[in-house]
Amino acid sequence: MGVSLTMSLRVCLVVLLSLGGAGCLQKAPPDMLAAIEALDRQLVETRAAEFAPEEYARFVKHWLTFKARLQADEDVIRWPWEVNPLVADLRRIEEEGTSAGQAAAQARESQRQEAETRLAVLEQRARSFSTRVNEMGSRVVLGQKPIETELLVKQARSYLDQGFYVRAIQTGQEAARLIDGQAAILSTELGRYADERSVDLWRQMVKRTADWSRSHRAAAIVVNKADRRLTLYRNGKVVAAYPVRLGYNGILEKRYQGDGATPEGMYRVVRKRERGQTSFYKALLLDYPNSEDQQRFQKARSAGAIPAEAFIGGQIEIHGGADLPMSQTLGCVMLADRHIDALFRSVEVGTPVTIVGAVNVTNSIAMTLAELEQSEEG
Amino acid sequence: MRRMLALILSPVLLVAVGCAKAPTEKVAAAEKAVGEARMAGAPQYLGEDFAKLESLLNGAKSEIAAQQGKVAFLRDYAKAEQGLVAAQSEAVRVIAEAGKKKEEAKSAAVQAQQAAQAAVKTAQELVAQAPVGKDRASLEAIKADADGLNGSLAEVQAAIDKEDYLAAQAKATAIQEKGQAVATEIQTAIDKINAAKGAKGKPAKTKK
Numbered sequence: 003m004g005v006s007l008t009m010s011l012r013v014c015l016v017v018l019l020s021l022g023g024a025g026c027l028q029k030a031p032p033d034m035l036a037a038i039e040a041l042d043r044q045l046v047e048t049r050a051a052e053f054a055p056e057e058y059a060r061f062v063k064h065w066l067t068f069k070a071r072l073q074a075d076e077d078v079i080r081w082p083w084e085v086n087p088l089v090a091d092l093r094r095i096e097e098e099g100t101s102a103g104q105a106a107a108q109a110r111e112s113q114r115q116e117a118e119t120r121l122a123v124l125e126q127r128a129r130s131f132s133t134r135v136n137e138m139g140s141r142v143v144l145g146q147k148p149i150e151t152e153l154l155v156k157q158a159r160s161y162l163d164q165g166f167y168v169r170a171i172q173t174g175q176e177a178a179r180l181i182d183g184q185a186a187i188l189s190t191e192l193g194r195y196a197d198e199r200s201v202d203l204w205r206q207m208v209k210r211t212a213d214w215s216r217s218h219r220a221a222a223i224v225v226n227k228a229d230r231r232l233t234l235y236r237n238g239k240v241v242a243a244y245p246v247r248l249g250y251n252g253i254l255e256k257r258y259q260g261d262g263a264t265p266e267g268m269y270r271v272v273r274k275r276e277r278g279q280t281s282f283y284k285a286l287l288l289d290y291p292n293s294e295d296q297q298r299f300q301k302a303r304s305a306g307a308i309p310a311e312a313f314i315g316g317q318i319e320i321h322g323g324a325d326l327p328m329s330q331t332l333g334c335v336m337l338a339d340r341h342i343d344a345l346f347r348s349v350e351v352g353t354p355v356t357i358v359g360a361v362n363v364t365n366s367i368a369m370t371l372a373e374l375e376q377s378e379e380g
Numbered sequence: 381m382r383r384m385l386a387l388i389l390s391p392v393l394l395v396a397v398g399c400a401k402a403p404t405e406k407v408a409a410a411e412k413a414v415g416e417a418r419m420a421g422a423p424q425y426l427g428e429d430f431a432k433l434e435s436l437l438n439g440a441k442s443e444i445a446a447q448q449g450k451v452a453f454l455r456d457y458a459k460a461e462q463g464l465v466a467a468q469s470e471a472v473r474v475i476a477e478a479g480k481k482k483e484e485a486k487s488a489a490v491q492a493q494q495a496a497q498a499a500v501k502t503a504q505e506l507v508a509q510a511p512v513g514k515d516r517a518s519l520e521a522i523k524a525d526a527d528g529l530n531g532s533l534a535e536v537q538a539a540i541d542k543e544d545y546l547a548a549q550a551k552a553t554a555i556q557e558k559g560q561a562v563a564t565e566i567q568t569a570i571d572k573i574n575a576a577k578g579a580k581g582k583p584a585k586t587k588k
Contacts, residue, residue, distance in 0.1 A: 045428065046429075049428065051428045051431035052427055058431060059431060059435055062432050062435040066435055066436055066439060070463065070466070142520045142521055148524075148528075149529060149532075150531075153532055153554045153558060156553075157551055157554050160550040161546075161550060164546075169547075
């Protein structure tokens with residue numbers, strides 16, 4: 003009996019000792035921990051918090067909780083037959099991290115593509131807008147707005163290149179609004195060219211000039227600003243046409259001295275300036291401002307539409323000099339020297355000179371304005 | 381009688397002794413620290429670390445809520461307190477780190493601003509010297525560009541004042557690039573005109 007009891011105790015002791023020897027501290031596999039640490043760093047680098055906030059937050063929450071638990075349970079003993087729960091948890095966290103990474107990459111790519119597409123459209127629109135504005139000769143009308151737009155487009159591209167897609171889109175939208183604003187300014191300033199009543203009025207002015215030429219069997223001149231063309235009539239018929247340059251703001255309606263605009267109206271040649279009497283080879287001085295111009299100027303000044311200290315200007319001529327490298331005009335009509343030579347021979351003091359915006363509603367400026375409006379709607 | 385009293389009081393004492401108090405002060409302190417990290421620009425300059433910080437705080441708050449759902453004497457806020465303390469100390473690190481990043485961004489923005497100012501100054505000086513050439517419209521446009529660039533410098537300063545260094549740097553770099561392009565354009569025009577002047581002699585005068 004005594005021997006049997008001693009044996010039993012010995013067996014129990016051996017079993018307990020062997021169990022104790024086999025039991026171990028519950029530890030997370032270091033390779034798995036390192037893999038998740040690396041995954042976490044990768045998620046930081048790819049800005050997962052920005053592109054997949056929910057998925058990333060879930061991963062972070064579980065990862066941080068796990069690390070805290072690891073510290074708190076560092077002395078927990080696991081028996082050999084027990085499954086290490088930390089391994090399963092780490093696998094789940096790794097899956098969450100991987101999934102967050104994938105979601106972030108997908109969202110990032112989707113945002114990049116959207117920003118890239120929008121910016122490409124905007125850049126194309128800005129280029130095309132700028133080309134059309136230059137073609138119309140209306141760049142100066144827009145003042146500093148073109149440069150402001152260009153800077154915003156560049157800024158949007160810079161954000162895109164740095165991976166700030168939302169900012170790129172927002173800045174691009176700001177630039178698009180500026181282009182819309184410029185289109186609106188052009189529409190207000192140059193809308194006359196697309197306005198049937200204005201064009202009809204100009205057409206009548208041209209007809210009256212041609213009729214005068216016919217009835218007086220004399221020369222008359224018509225300058226078409228949209229076409230940038232001077233036409234010479236004799237006996238009511240077109241006998242010559244020359245390309246012209248206008249003031250730097252030539253397509254605008256002249257309002258006051260120094261605005262760079264070329265006046266519209268019915269004028270007459272009041273003096274012929276031969277070589278030596280003008281810096282522009284030869285010149286035909288017009289009777290600008292006429293009574294209509296005076297009235298318009300006074301009305302605009304009273305309404306505060308022009309600066310109070312502004313003058314109406316004068317010395318509007320048809321002159322040569324277009325071939326000279328440093329010649330310039332602030333509102334006159336400029337021809338090549340050989341063309342002013344020919345014109346000079348054909349006209350006299352008193353010859354009517356009619357300057358109009360356009361003679362048909364499908365003029366180049368109206369067409370460009372329509373294109374700009376379409377692009378705005380698009 | 382004594383036995384009866386002990387029977388009645390013992391659960392009350394158990395509840396009184398075992399009922400842990402929610403760490404409201406620690407929550408407030410951790411929230412304040414996270415708020416300070418936000419104010420320091422951590423979401424912008426240290427986005428992921430800030431997300432983790434918020435996660436720590438939210439995790440601790442969830443733990444408190446979970447404990448509050450338990451019977452009073454079984455509540456244990458130790459884990460939540462540990463999370464809150466960790467959030468607070470992490471916030472200190474994030475604030476310092478975000479401060480460094482912000483300072484780096486500021487320095488880059490200021491540097492870009494100075495480069496932009498120099499480019500605009502050069503462009504404006506060239507515009508002032510530019511002889512009026514054949515294409516007056518182009519010159520007027522260039523003048524408007526130079527003025528526009530100069531005006532845009534104020535936007536760079538405004539962005540710096542708002543501590544939006546990313547915007548300040550992007551704008552300043554765009555201004556610098558365009559300023560240099562304008563300067564090159566004017567210089568080319570000046571060279572061209574000077575060459576023509578040499579060839580043709582006296583220029584025509586300005587009209588009214």
